[in-house]
Amino acid sequence: MEAIVFGFGNIGKALVKRLNNDGWEIRGIVRRDGGLYDSDGNRTDDFHMNNLRSSLVRGSKTCVAFIAIPSDEGGDIERKYIQGALSAGAFAVTCAKSALSNHHEQLKHSIESGRLGYRATVGGGTHMLPILKKKIGGRKDVAVCVVVNGTLNFLFHSMHHDGDSLGMAIKKAERLRFVEPGATNNLEVINGEMQDTKKKTVIVGNTSLPLPVMLNAAGIQVATLDDNQLARLVRQAAVRRYLVRYYPAGWKVNGEDDDVIGGFTVKMPDGAMIQAGFHRTDLDPVYTDRLPLGANNFAMTIEGPDGEDGIYVVANGPGAGPEATTAAMMADARQMLGL
Numbered sequence: 001m002e003a004i005v006f007g008f009g010n011i012g013k014a015l016v017k018r019l020n021n022d023g024w025e026i027r028g029i030v031r032r033d034g035g036l037y038d039s040d041g042n043r044t045d046d047f048h049m050n051n052l053r054s055s056l057v058r059g060s061k062t063c064v065a066f067i068a069i070p071s072d073e074g075g076d077i078e079r080k081y082i083q084g085a086l087s088a089g090a091f092a093v094t095c096a097k098s099a100l101s102n103h104h105e106q107l108k109h110s111i112e113s114g115r116l117g118y119r120a121t122v123g124g125g126t127h128m129l130p131i132l133k134k135k136i137g138g139r140k141d142v143a144v145c146v147v148v149n150g151t152l153n154f155l156f157h158s159m160h161h162d163g164d165s166l167g168m169a170i171k172k173a174e175r176l177r178f179v180e181p182g183a184t185n186n187l188e189v190i191n192g193e194m195q196d197t198k199k200k201t202v203i204v205g206n207t208s209l210p211l212p213v214m215l216n217a218a219g220i221q222v223a224t225l226d227d228n229q230l231a232r233l234v235r236q237a238a239v240r241r242y243l244v245r246y247y248p249a250g251w252k253v254n255g256e257d258d259d260v261i262g263g264f265t266v267k268m269p270d271g272a273m274i275q276a277g278f279h280r281t282d283l284d285p286v287y288t289d290r291l292p293l294g295a296n297n298f299a300m301t302i303e304g305p306d307g308e309d310g311i312y313v314v315a316n317g318p319g320a321g322p323e324a325t326t327a328a329m330m331a332d333a334r335q336m337l338g339l
């Protein structure tokens, strides 16, 4: 098996180590400067997208392009890498979120034909995307609740269970490298993490839910918090969690579900709805005892009218981090190569 790795940061480095351990031949690592590198960090050549086929793949039937570059806003670079690799005959596996959340239409065929692996993009370690898709199986009477951002869950869990202030919880999360860099105060941390949920929700929706329309991250506005809303959230930390809830058309939505702070709502033409934000979790016993601890990602299905066919926690565990993410990417690669 041969690999081309795009990006050599936290994930790229862990991936290269794993590929080497598993006996893959690494054809090259593409970095931001446009250079092609070997696993020891030596620049061996320039990388040119337009000669990907001749310079790297050379007709290999078992070559996988692993994309681990930053999830930049529009996803154009990710998409070009993915499409370039696919058109050169390689498979592609990505953990970056922008291409799939902004260009799903262009990548849909590759996903459906099993040439593009994406499970590492959301809660990778839990494998929630393929699990949800299989569990729902196109049924239109299944509601879904997902925790897509482990950091927000960690912060609210720390405040509730450990009695931390928001500041202490954020410090803890920073020490564990859970927090996206760049924020200068607590409000910016929470608002920044909420932005991350938009792309992830679009990917969950487009790949795993039976939506009547395709979602696009560019069309969704996140309602960011102000200081007063943040103060209210902190006071209610014991009962608030950032959840993404999907209700199929005709689902009886509990009146309490209007009480959501921050996030966003997407209404589908058939009446289905996705509602993301800090929900109350104490008003409905379905949620109270099932929600995940710490930085876990989580997915739950509520099946049949009023849940009469059962409520199932289908994924719960550490979703992100180099280990969980590379494990998910390797699972995609093995599945595509039939290993």
Ligand SMILES: NC(=O)c1ccc[n+]([C@@H]2O[C@H](COP(=O)([O-])OP(=O)(O)OC[C@H]3O[C@@H](n4cnc5c(N)ncnc54)[C@H](OP(=O)(O)O)[C@@H]3O)[C@@H](O)[C@H]2O)c1
Pocket: 006, 007, 008, 009, 010, 011, 012, 030, 031, 032, 033, 068, 069, 070, 071, 072, 077, 095, 096, 097, 120, 121, 124, 319, 320, 321, 322, 325
């Ligand atoms: N970290 C996680 O736990 C996690 C989990 C799931 C998904 N992800 C996603 O995985 C991706 C990578 O995350 P990370 O934590 O590894 O980020 P990172 O540490 O910032 O690494 C990103 C790498 O991408 C390289 N890069 C940037 N632009 C590039 C370009 N145009 N072409 C080639 N390489 C380029 C950078 O190159 P230089 O080193 O040359 O500057 C850097 O090596 C992100 O999209 C992230 O959202 C991360």
